[in-house]
Amino acid sequence: MPTPAKPTPAMPTPAKPTPAMPIWEVFIRSRNGLAHKHVGSLHAADAEMALQAARDVYTRRGEGLSIWVVPSAAIIASDPADRDSLFAPTADKIYRHPTFYEVPDEVGHM
Amino acid sequence: MYTQALHGRDTGPIPAEDAGEATRFQARIDAEQRIEPNDWMPAAYRRTLIRQISQHAHSEIVGMLPEGNWITRAPSLRRKAALLAKVQDEGGHGLYLYAAAETLGVTREELVDALLAGKAKYSSIFNYPTLTWADIGAIGWLVDGAAIMNQIPLCRCSYGPYARAMVRVCKEESFHQRQGFEIMLTLSRGSSEQRSMAQDALNRWWWPCLMMFGPPDGESQHSDQSTAWKIKRFSNDALRQKFVDATVPQAHHLGLTIPDPALRFNEQTGNWEFGDIDWEEFRQVLSGNGPCNRERLAARRKAHEDGAWVREAALAYAAKRATRPQRAAA
Numbered sequence: 001m002p003t004p005a006k007p008t009p010a011m012p013t014p015a016k017p018t019p020a021m022p023i024w025e026v027f028i029r030s031r032n033g034l035a036h037k038h039v040g041s042l043h044a045a046d047a048e049m050a051l052q053a054a055r056d057v058y059t060r061r062g063e064g065l066s067i068w069v070v071p072s073a074a075i076i077a078s079d080p081a082d083r084d085s086l087f088a089p090t091a092d093k094i095y096r097h098p099t100f101y102e103v104p105d106e107v108g109h110m
Numbered sequence: 111m112y113t114q115a116l117h118g119r120d121t122g123p124i125p126a127e128d129a130g131e132a133t134r135f136q137a138r139i140d141a142e143q144r145i146e147p148n149d150w151m152p153a154a155y156r157r158t159l160i161r162q163i164s165q166h167a168h169s170e171i172v173g174m175l176p177e178g179n180w181i182t183r184a185p186s187l188r189r190k191a192a193l194l195a196k197v198q199d200e201g202g203h204g205l206y207l208y209a210a211a212e213t214l215g216v217t218r219e220e221l222v223d224a225l226l227a228g229k230a231k232y233s234s235i236f237n238y239p240t241l242t243w244a245d246i247g248a249i250g251w252l253v254d255g256a257a258i259m260n261q262i263p264l265c266r267c268s269y270g271p272y273a274r275a276m277v278r279v280c281k282e283e284s285f286h287q288r289q290g291f292e293i294m295l296t297l298s299r300g301s302s303e304q305r306s307m308a309q310d311a312l313n314r315w316w317w318p319c320l321m322m323f324g325p326p327d328g329e330s331q332h333s334d335q336s337t338a339w340k341i342k343r344f345s346n347d348a349l350r351q352k353f354v355d356a357t358v359p360q361a362h363h364l365g366l367t368i369p370d371p372a373l374r375f376n377e378q379t380g381n382w383e384f385g386d387i388d389w390e391e392f393r394q395v396l397s398g399n400g401p402c403n404r405e406r407l408a409a410r411r412k413a414h415e416d417g418a419w420v421r422e423a424a425l426a427y428a429a430k431r432a433t434r435p436q437r438a439a440a
Binding site: 017018019020021023040041042043044045046049057060061077079080081 | 146148149150195198199202205206209212217218219220222223275278282414421422424425427428431
């Protein structure tokens with residue numbers, strides 16, 4: 001990249017770093033009868049402000065009828081490294097699926 | 111609104127990484143699997159994403175400024191309500207993107223501080239001024255149109271949180287382009303003064319919009335790796351051509367002239383061929399010498415500083431409430 005004709009004056013760095021705001025995960029129920037679904041996250045000082053911000057950011061086009069906000073730190077997640085030990089055992093239990101069982105065609109829908 | 115191919119080559123240290131992990135990672139990418147926040151990923155993949163997603167987020171936030179300039183001067187209540195909603199959307203897009211970047215182990219606060227310190231980049235397009243109302247039409251039609259071209263393939267990006275943020279952004283973005291085109295349509299059917307205002311806006315925004323797709327493929331420093339990682343699905347030049355092919359007939363419909371004497375339709379390829387882009391202008395704008403670089407950063411810094419007391423008060427109130435004994439349960 002060629003040297004710019006006029007160098008940009010150095011920007012003074014902000015006097016102090018912006019303080020950290022807690023992170024919240026946002027869940028929205030799209031219609032009555034459906035479960036709340038994770039839609040994203042946001043920053044807010046407390047639960048009340050988190051709810052207000054979630055309403056402003058995630059429901060601008062009629063996306064939902066109910067909002068949950070949960071502190072991100074409160075979520076306990078499984079470790080992706082444990083994926084095999086947690087989920088692989090289900091793969092060899094095909095007898096848990098209805099298609100494992102034989103029903104003669106004459107019997108009809110079951 | 112837009113992510114731009116403007117980040118340079120990754121020059122950070124490459125830590126020794128487990129070759130088996132790296133092979134498994136690339137195999138997952140090749141199999142079109144999504145990478146999620148806690149999955150193993152190469153340090154350079156993480157850095158590339160943090161840089162690209164945060165630049166994209168900064169672009170959304172800085173992009174609110176040129177359009178915000180016209181909210182109080184919109185010609186009717188209908189236009190004003192639509193523009194206000196659009197600018198609010200851009201703020202929301204910035205938030206989704208900062209949140210996606212945060213899943214990679216950075217904080218929004220440090221990303222914002224880097225922008226305000228002048229250490230972070232954002233799309234070059236927002237360093238151009240909005241001189242007339244027609245510029246609001248041109249931005250929606252052209253800038254958002256270019257953004258959509260670029261963002262639709264990002265919905266299939268290998269990094270899950272970025273792809274999901276893009277799905278949401280793209281859904282909201284389509285109204286932006288249509289409201290811009292409608293403004294241009296109204297002006298182009300109006301008085302001769304209104305028509306020349308629309309033409310003037312097209313003249314000023316056309317070339318900067320073509321630059322939004324980033325340097326030509328031959329000069330793009332990072333494309334190969336980003337393509338292998340399926341962060342990038344199409345080359346800069348391919349997306350630029352797609353944009354030109356889509357936009358030229360729309361300009362004809364408006365009765366406006368694309369400010370490019372070299373523009374011609376190639377019957378064989380079905381593409382609109384266009385003239386040379388002034389890449390020196392692009393480099394100057396990126397390096398801080400565009401018409402509005404200083405103004406944009408100064409406006410962001412002022413907004414951030416003016417809002418500091420609100421953030422401090424909210425945190426102090428939350429801290430005070432947290433120390434109070436719980437009375438509700440009694």
